[in-house]
Amino acid sequence: MTEPYLRFDGISMVFPGVRALDGVSFGAHAGQVHALMGENGAGKSTLLKVLSGVNHPSEGGLWIDGERHVFANAREALAQGIAIIYQELTLSPNMTVAENLLLGQLPTRHGFIKRRQLRERALGILADLGEGDIHPSTKVRELSIGQQQMIEIGRALLRNARIIAFDEPTSSLSVQETRQLKRIISRLREEGRVVLYVTHRMEEVFDMCDAVTVFRDGKHIRTHASLAVLDHDTLVSEMVGRDIEDVYGYRERERGEVILEIDAIEGRGLKAPVSFEVRRGEVFGLFGLVGAGRSELMRLVCGAERASAGEVRFQGQARRFASPGEAIRMGIAMCPEDRKSQGIFPVASVADNLNISCRRFFRRWGVLRDTRRERANAEAYIQRLSIKTPGPRTAIGTLSGGNQQKVILARWLAEKIELFVVDEPTRGIDVGARRDIYTLLFDLTEQGKSVVVISSDLAEVSSICDRIGVMRDGALVEVVPRHEATQERLLGLALPA
Ligand SMILES: Nc1ncnc2c1ncn2[C@@H]1O[C@H](COP(=O)(O)OP(=O)(O)OP(=O)(O)O)[C@@H](O)[C@H]1O
Numbered sequence: 376m377t378e379p380y381l382r383f384d385g386i387s388m389v390f391p392g393v394r395a396l397d398g399v400s401f402g403a404h405a406g407q408v409h410a411l412m413g414e415n416g417a418g419k420s421t422l423l424k425v426l427s428g429v430n431h432p433s434e435g436g437l438w439i440d441g442e443r444h445v446f447a448n449a450r451e452a453l454a455q456g457i458a459i460i461y462q463e464l465t466l467s468p469n470m471t472v473a474e475n476l477l478l479g480q481l482p483t484r485h486g487f488i489k490r491r492q493l494r495e496r497a498l499g500i501l502a503d504l505g506e507g508d509i510h511p512s513t514k515v516r517e518l519s520i521g522q523q524q525m526i527e528i529g530r531a532l533l534r535n536a537r538i539i540a541f542d543e544p545t546s547s548l549s550v551q552e553t554r555q556l557k558r559i560i561s562r563l564r565e566e567g568r569v570v571l572y573v574t575h576r577m578e579e580v581f582d583m584c585d586a587v588t589v590f591r592d593g594k595h596i597r598t599h600a601s602l603a604v605l606d607h608d609t610l611v612s613e614m615v616g617r618d619i620e621d622v623y624g625y626r627e628r629e630r631g632e633v634i635l636e637i638d639a640i641e642g643r644g645l646k647a648p649v650s651f652e653v654r655r656g657e658v659f660g661l662f663g664l665v666g667a668g669r670s671e672l673m674r675l676v677c678g679a680e681r682a683s684a685g686e687v688r689f690q691g692q693a694r695r696f697a698s699p700g701e702a703i704r705m706g707i708a709m710c711p712e713d714r715k716s717q718g719i720f721p722v723a724s725v726a727d728n729l730n731i732s733c734r735r736f737f738r739r740w741g742v743l744r745d746t747r748r749e750r751a752n753a754e755a756y757i758q759r760l761s762i763k764t765p766g767p768r769t770a771i772g773t774l775s776g777g778n779q780q781k782v783i784l785a786r787w788l789a790e791k792i793e794l795f796v797v798d799e800p801t802r803g804i805d806v807g808a809r810r811d812i813y814t815l816l817f818d819l820t821e822q823g824k825s826v827v828v829i830s831s832d833l834a835e836v837s838s839i840c841d842r843i844g845v846m847r848d849g850a851l852v853e854v855v856p857r858h859e860a861t862q863e864r865l866l867g868l869a870l871p872a
């Protein structure tokens with residue numbers, strides 16, 4: 376085989392208290408899609424930040440096309456043809472699509488931006504990406520997450536990047552957007568670029584990647600140059616360092632009386648009245664494509680949005696929650712999908728972030744904070760959800776993406792709640808930790824609590840839910856019991872007729 380176009384050579388990266396990367400060496404070939412896998416906090420994003428010059432490795436360097444580099448900053452990396460599409464998007468929301476695409480290389484004349492040329496170049500690249508519907512003068516903040524990601528990719532293409540790295544790109548994309556991304560990635564491969572692809576989704580690795588490298592605790596575990604003889608279980612055990620027979624771990628349970636009854640509810644985001652019920656001890660799934668109205672439906676139920684008609688009965692009583700706060704007091708909580716923007720305090724500690732919404736339960740005499748109990752609570756959840764952090768007092772902003780996610784989820788689980796509505800609970804979360812979260816959900820239902828899981832992950836809903844309501848275009852099309860819920864059936868119901 377030819378020399379790899381890109382080679383990581385003994386890279387170590389030390390942060391205070393954490394060795395994020397520990398002597399990582401491996402190569403990636405041009406014309407290949409190379410997956411990077413590993414548990415939350417394994418070092419994947421850190422490696423990409425070394426590649427892009429954002430992080431300066433404590434040891435080691437890179438070889439690109441036979442030349443050694445250690446980048447001092449992102450500009451130097453860019454000049455070597457490296458582009459990263461990060462976990463958090465980096466566009467300027469108040470600038471237009473065209474300006475974002477051509478940022479740093481705006482066509483100018485005598486210091487004035489040449490508007491027409493800007494527009495034409497933008498139109499060209501948008502058409503190229505199959506996003507001909509996006510207008511170049513639209514503000515970026517008006518685009519969907521998927522469209523924003525396409526703009527980031529467009530930016531990389533315009534700079535003719537030879538090495539393009541994606542950090543969990545599909546975790547916030549719809550099914551259609553994911554398909555489109557796959558097409559673009561195949562094209563990048565055909566054009567002979569190096570594509571690095573960080574993902575937690577096993578099926579994506581087998582479906583679209585040529586090679587895979589596994590990390591664990593900052594160490595390079597193994598690079599598989601071909602996926603031909605690799606199987607799913609081997610890959611999982613390399614990632615987590617032990618065998619996991621069944622990630623989902625579904626448990627048969629008793630189900631009790633109806634706890635939540637929705638009767639012909641109507642309101643924003645719904646195009647038809649919706650009725651269904653949830654039993655005590657049940658895991659009820661809401662599956663559908665992005666935009667089908669699942670979150671909107673549950674926002675109406677939980678008082679985040681006002682219903683225009685219909686009735687909600689919770690624990691036998693008709694309820695119209697005036698606010699999510701009131702719903703929480705009555706025992707229903709919705710853990711929102713967009714957990715990042717809904718309240719991470721990056722410089723505050725893990726413990727403070729975890730205790731924030733449930734603090735009132737830990738107050739002695741109503742006023743004083745019981746820091747000892749808060750610490751204990753934080754430590755308990757750090758352990759239950761295997762949150763990777765040096766300790767409860769570490770600033771949450773320094774945790775890896777998936778671990779931040781777990782802290783926010785724990786915040787909700789710590790509440791005194793009878794029915795949890797969790798929106799995309801395992802987005803960005805690795806296999807081992809997924810198992811922890813599912814175990815926790817089953818524990819809750821065994822204690823007589825109920826769970827509504829909103830999810831776009833077919834394998835997840837069909838594996839962990841007792842019944843699955845499928846939504847399409849603002850309506851509930853059908854409620855499918857577990858034993859009939861094949862992935863084909865669910866997807867068939869969810870896709871436009
Ligand atoms: N700026 C920083 N300061 C301190 N520690 C950091 C910093 N950036 C990353 N770390 C630590 O380095 C380790 C690796 O983090 P990294 O973000 O690379 O993980 P990851 O593999 O991308 O995980 P995920 O799948 O959750 O995104 C983690 O323990 C994290 O807390």
Ligand SMILES: [Mg+2]
Pocket residue numbers: 419420421462542775776777
């Ligand atoms: Mg990451």
